[in-house]
Amino acid sequence: xxxxxxxxxKQKANYENTKxxxxxxxxSEGVIVFLYKTLEGYSFIDIEAPxxxxxxxxxxxxxxx
Numbered sequence: 001x002x003x004x005x006x007x008x009x010k011q012k013a014n015y016e017n018t019k020x021x022x023x024x025x026x027x028s029e030g031v032i033v034f035l036y037k038t039l040e041g042y043s044f045i046d047i048e049a050p051x052x053x054x055x056x057x058x059x060x061x062x063x064x065x
Contacts, residue, residue: 034059
């Protein structure tokens with residue numbers, strides 16, 4: 001059995017890529033977003049979106065960072 005290191009590396013890369021996209025989106029739109037975990041990895045959503053309450057935030061991203 002493997003140590004699962006490659007899966008951990010993939011998850012970290014997905015998190016970092018999604019975080020970078022979230023930063024760019026927050027800055028361009030002037031909104032606060034948060035990252036949340038999905039079955040496929042991570043995603044982000046505007047905190048003002050109606051469906052935002054159905055997700056558990058992992059990290060908040062402000063437009064000024």
